[in-house]
Amino acid sequence: MPIDTSEIERLAKILEHSGIASIEIEENGQSLKLVMEDTQPSVRPPSLVPTALPGDAAVIVKADVAGIFVAAHPWRAKPFVEPGQCIEAGAVVGLVKIGLLYAPVLSPATGFVDAIIAETGATVGYGSPIVSVQATA
Amino acid sequence: MNAPTLPRISLLGTTALLFEAPGTFDLTHQRRIWAMAATASKWPGIREAIPGITNLMLTFETPPRSVDALVLALREGWDEAQEIAIEGRDIELPVTYGGEIGASLQSVADHTGLSIDDVVSIHAAPLYTVFALGSHPGYCYLGGMDPRIAMPRRQTPLQRAAGGSVSIGGSQTGVSASPGPSGWHAIGHTTWTFFDPSWSVPAALAPGDTIRFKIERVIR
Amino acid sequence: MIEILSVRGPASIQDLGRLDQYRFGVGTSGAMDDLALRAGNILVGNDENAAGIEIPMMPFKVRFCRDMAFALTGADVEATLGGHAIPPWWKLHACAGDVLDLRAMTRGARTYITVAGGIDVPVVLGSRSTQLRGEFGGLHGRSLLPGDILPCAAPSIPGYIGELGTEPADIALARPNTPAGDITVRVVIAGEYDAYDGAAQDLFWSSSWKVTPQSNRYGYRLQGPPVKSIAPIEKRSHGIVPGVIQVPPNGQPIIQMRDAQTSGGYPKMATVIGADLWRVGQSGLGGKLRFEQTSYADALAAHDEVSHYLNRLRTSVRLFEEMRRCR
Numbered sequence: 001m002p003i004d005t006s007e008i009e010r011l012a013k014i015l016e017h018s019g020i021a022s023i024e025i026e027e028n029g030q031s032l033k034l035v036m037e038d039t040q041p042s043v044r045p046p047s048l049v050p051t052a053l054p055g056d057a058a059v060i061v062k063a064d065v066a067g068i069f070v071a072a073h074p075w076r077a078k079p080f081v082e083p084g085q086c087i088e089a090g091a092v093v094g095l096v097k098i099g100l101l102y103a104p105v106l107s108p109a110t111g112f113v114d115a116i117i118a119e120t121g122a123t124v125g126y127g128s129p130i131v132s133v134q135a136t137a
Numbered sequence: 138m139n140a141p142t143l144p145r146i147s148l149l150g151t152t153a154l155l156f157e158a159p160g161t162f163d164l165t166h167q168r169r170i171w172a173m174a175a176t177a178s179k180w181p182g183i184r185e186a187i188p189g190i191t192n193l194m195l196t197f198e199t200p201p202r203s204v205d206a207l208v209l210a211l212r213e214g215w216d217e218a219q220e221i222a223i224e225g226r227d228i229e230l231p232v233t234y235g236g237e238i239g240a241s242l243q244s245v246a247d248h249t250g251l252s253i254d255d256v257v258s259i260h261a262a263p264l265y266t267v268f269a270l271g272s273h274p275g276y277c278y279l280g281g282m283d284p285r286i287a288m289p290r291r292q293t294p295l296q297r298a299a300g301g302s303v304s305i306g307g308s309q310t311g312v313s314a315s316p317g318p319s320g321w322h323a324i325g326h327t328t329w330t331f332f333d334p335s336w337s338v339p340a341a342l343a344p345g346d347t348i349r350f351k352i353e354r355v356i357r
Numbered sequence: 358m359i360e361i362l363s364v365r366g367p368a369s370i371q372d373l374g375r376l377d378q379y380r381f382g383v384g385t386s387g388a389m390d391d392l393a394l395r396a397g398n399i400l401v402g403n404d405e406n407a408a409g410i411e412i413p414m415m416p417f418k419v420r421f422c423r424d425m426a427f428a429l430t431g432a433d434v435e436a437t438l439g440g441h442a443i444p445p446w447w448k449l450h451a452c453a454g455d456v457l458d459l460r461a462m463t464r465g466a467r468t469y470i471t472v473a474g475g476i477d478v479p480v481v482l483g484s485r486s487t488q489l490r491g492e493f494g495g496l497h498g499r500s501l502l503p504g505d506i507l508p509c510a511a512p513s514i515p516g517y518i519g520e521l522g523t524e525p526a527d528i529a530l531a532r533p534n535t536p537a538g539d540i541t542v543r544v545v546i547a548g549e550y551d552a553y554d555g556a557a558q559d560l561f562w563s564s565s566w567k568v569t570p571q572s573n574r575y576g577y578r579l580q581g582p583p584v585k586s587i588a589p590i591e592k593r594s595h596g597i598v599p600g601v602i603q604v605p606p607n608g609q610p611i612i613q614m615r616d617a618q619t620s621g622g623y624p625k626m627a628t629v630i631g632a633d634l635w636r637v638g639q640s641g642l643g644g645k646l647r648f649e650q651t652s653y654a655d656a657l658a659a660h661d662e663v664s665h666y667l668n669r670l671r672t673s674v675r676l677f678e679e680m681r682r683c684r
Contacts, residue, residue, distance in 0.1 A: 099673050
């Protein structure tokens with residue numbers, strides 16, 4: 001089956017937003033190569049935008065204690081993690097506030113953050129999903 | 138100096154209470170302060186009773202819910218306080234007047250209209266009594282200075298006066314035990330040791346001791 | 358043990374101070390932000406009075422010479438351990454050889470490092486605090502220098518349970534709205550307040566007092582409209598405590614702080630309440646302070662509020678660590 005134009009459009013869009021310079025696809029004897037025109041310097045170098053590879057495990061980081069989820073420390077403007085960010089195993093991905101205490105939510109996996117699932121201010125319990133991580137190791 | 142006629146009692150936040158005795162700045166009144174300090178230091182909830190110059194600061198172990206009882210006890214205590222004569226030691230302190238450390242000697246002379254030599258001999262003449270310790274470790278406030286060499290404290294305190302400096306502040310005189318900020322006027326210095334935290338009583342001098350300044354040298 | 362790698366400004370060892378040596382002219386010394394020190398000690402399972410490191414200027418770098426739990430409280434700093442960012446008011450574990458790097462201070466004026474077991478310098482006259490003027494206590498009675506090795510005692514509860522944070526005190530004990538950028542501290546009027554007329558008193562209450570560069574552990578020199586008494590006041594030397602606000606003849610108030618002299622003769626307008634002294638200690642140079650008149654009863658209530666907060670924190674940490682231990 002030939003690669004149709006709507007596929008090419010879709011791939012082109014992915015390419016445009018990925019910051020990657022080109023992709024090449026081979027399928028059923030056909031090959032397609034899409035190359036980004038270098039019209040302006042890319043905002044983010046490609047190496048900072050991780051791509052999900054086949055075989056990567058999706059890990060849901062869960063709270064291990066009940067309280068109120070907080071995505072950023074109250075003294076900080078930025079949340080602990082943002083989608084696309086690379087993290088190591090043991091990194092703090094958010095806090096669970098229990099009265100005066102902040103219990104850290106730690107990622108068990110090294111990889112990159114897929115999405116922040118819990119909302120700041122939401123009540124979470126033991127096992128509540130907090131963040132999803134694409135593990136790369 | 139304004140001499141109050143009734144004791145003044147005021148708060149220092151929730152940490153301490155200050156009792157200021159009426160009457161003149163003299164040994165008679167100070168002896169009654171020493172008596173009050175001895176009594177008040179045993180009152181429940183009082184951490185220390187610290188004599189100042191005809192005044193007493195009581196620091197709290199924990200602040201009392203109401204200070205009324207304490208205020209009453211202080212007023213009554215003052216009425217009953219008898220002079221204590223403390224058997225102190227007599228100390229002779231060698232002093233170099235003027236020079237770099239005693240840089241205010243000329244200012245005192247100018248302010249009082251006396252010559253440098255007169256300021257020095259008037260300062261060194263009396264037998265001073267240690268009225269109180271305070272300000273910094275080992276520092277002694279002395280009573281008995283001749284009012285002719287009095288000079289009001291500085292408008293703006295000095296950030297750093299030398300250790301061992303002999304100074305005048307208002308109608309009082311004293312010797313610094315270490316360098317630090319001061320609102321007084323340094324007229325000389327001594328090399329004596331006033332404080333050592335390893336001694337069983339860390340301060341060399343105590344209220345009731347007497348000091349005579351010995352003029353080692355006058356640098357003009 | 359902890360090795361000081363780099364230090365700027367007068368960092369020193371402090372506990373809660375020497376409270377009963379006034380009769381020898383020895384002031385309290387102790388942490389300028391006593392609340393942050395207490396909270397840091399609670400986080401690592403210490404007695405609240407355990408000695409820690411007070412750091413008023415950045416950058417500051419130390420190496421941990423053995424495994425130990427430690428906490429960072431007080432001012433907000435950009436902090437990393439072995440390259441990993443540390444959130445504010447946080448307890449975590451250091452391995453032998455780990456380097457703690459503190460960079461810019463972005464909020465507040467003093468950061469505290471507490472370690473499980475406490476900094477184990479000798480107790481002098483009842484405290485491990487540094488007496489800078491008398492040159493005793495802390496580490497040899499002086500500020501810290503690169504190359505200094507700080508001994509650390511063994512922790513009372515061995516075994517590390519995991520990272521933990523706590524709500525910074527300025528959130529947990531937030532005061533009602535103050536004009537942006539100003540810190541309001543509650544004060545009890547002092548003996549010479551009535552020696553000032555209404556206009557001078559109004560100036561004292563309404564002004565936004567600027568913390569000048571001549572402010573330090575001895576005292577905070579403030580700048581603002583001159584507050585002048587009705588007649589010149591020359592008082593006999595009398596005892597003062599940290600928090601006392603003196604007004605010298607130039608009319609610029611000075612808040613006496615932890616290393617202040619133990620007596621003075623300048624007139625006193627008011628005294629910052631013990632429960633708010635930490636707020637002054639966390640005001641940086643150029644910061645603005647306002648004074649709020651408070652009764653003795655309300656000052657006691659504020660003191661109780663702080664005690665209550667610390668009790669809650671202690672209980673919470675203990676329960677939480679117990680829970681983790683059981684897992």
